[in-house]
Amino acid sequence: MNIAVILKQVPDTEANVAADPTHPGKIVEDTLKFILNPYDEYAVEEALVIAEKSGGEVIGVCIGSDRAEWAIRTAMAMGIHRAVFITDPEAVESDIITQAKILASIIKTLDVSLILCGRSWIDLQEDALAPALGHFLNIAHVSNAGKIDVDCLKATVIRELDGGTLEVRVTLPAVISCSKELNEPRYPTLIAIKRSKNKEIKRVTLSDLGMTPGTPRSFVTDLQTPSSRGKGKIVTGDPADMVKEAVQWLSDEAKII
């Protein structure tokens, strides 16, 4: 069974992301370290495990600027077989729903039975990719999967839902977004990293797909650093005294008890 995995490059979780003073709504990128979206690693791992069992290829699909090739190479070092990469700035800069539409039109050209992606993109903090892909591909989607069992034509998926879990059975092809609960992503070996450099990355453009970039639907007009926390009270000493002070604070300042 062939599987598509959606890949995205995001700033490292430790990175100090700052607003670009000269380009309103943009961040300073030159000095940032970028990584493969952490949730995408769970999707890659899951795809590899399923493909190893069933036989078949795992194909990465990525929208990103040229530097996002590193995210693709990272997934290749983990073991994915090949990738399709679209770098048109109009695609890179469009909103998540438009990106889902573009990704769907690429996926339609691939012969895949399952599409996996990360639960969320940690840069934009959006969880909308799998649901939107589900619509554009006219197939089922399951968000936030903690367990996936695939048999030939269907998959049983357990997902978390506020206040419980849901076990669903979906007809394949389907799109599933992956949470941390699924697996422990593998570390690429040195030899795998070396081999990954020769794997095929096929570049496509919007015009190859017969798509014209629409006008942007939303604009980030401003990015601000949230007012910093801190200058709080720090107490030391005898537990009973500290607790008294804390409870006083809870009742007088925070007004919680």
Place this chain on the structure above:
Amino acid sequence: MAGILVWAETHNNAIRKSTYEAATVGKLLGRPDDDMAAVLINDLDLAQSLGTLGFSKVYTLEGEIFNQYASEAYCEALAVAAEEMHADTIILGATSRGRDISGRLAARLDGVLISDITDIKTDADGIRFVRPMYSGKLLAEIRIDHQPAIITARPNVFASGEYDVIEADIAPLAITDISIKTQVNQALQAAKGVLDIGEADIIVSGGRGVGGPEGFKAIEDLAQALNAAIGASRAAVDSGWIPYKHQIGQTGKVVTPTLYIACGISGAIQHFAGMGSSRFIIAINNDPESPIMKKADFAIVGDLFKIIPVLKEEILKHRS
């Protein structure tokens, strides 16, 4: 009529807090009173009570396909209502169901999606939605140039407000044509009394400093005294001390409680990504140099096992 459509999310035959919050967001858009409708799926006995949230109209849908949550059916129900009223704005709580529906709905309606908003600004430049990005490291202001807009509101941010009480006009709708490709095998409810961290007003969290699964007993005790939900750092989850659904942070849940009590948690940037916008933070840590101590509103330096039992007793005493 063009207008605002709010998803009336229900749970165990009650209107969820997320619905009140979504109604508040609708109000903040500052449109005429009769501009706001709700869509209610099953639980139709709650329809009239939605009038008290200021909805002039309630679209209702019912049927067996909605008995368990199923993304495609719920998305289609909202789409049908949105099309019926030509909604220009659709508002949902950013709960796990709300997030799940909103992405598919935005695609289905050819709309624009703004997720997880925490504020709305209105001035001469028009309306902008504020939402955290990059794990809360930045706050973005977003202008929308397209309709319909699908907006989800971060839980616990928009208080339920004063609403005009309106006699809601009830309009039944039906889904005519949908093939659902998902079959629900079973839905498991969390044990009664277990609060969901996503919506809890107070969260007590434990990290590596808790020392082991038994250590979480102290966390549970304090949580019970405060009627709080239980959170955890990734270190505690990865050690197998507590299930993943309690994890807060970059690769766990993002929460916005009124009070967050971090016990034996150092406050790594990835943890902060999940709880940094809590209204108040208390930290209990024996290392005054831990990053969390500089971020907390109230930091207690000491052994959590010595502090927590005293704190719990003192809170119970204060309450009675």
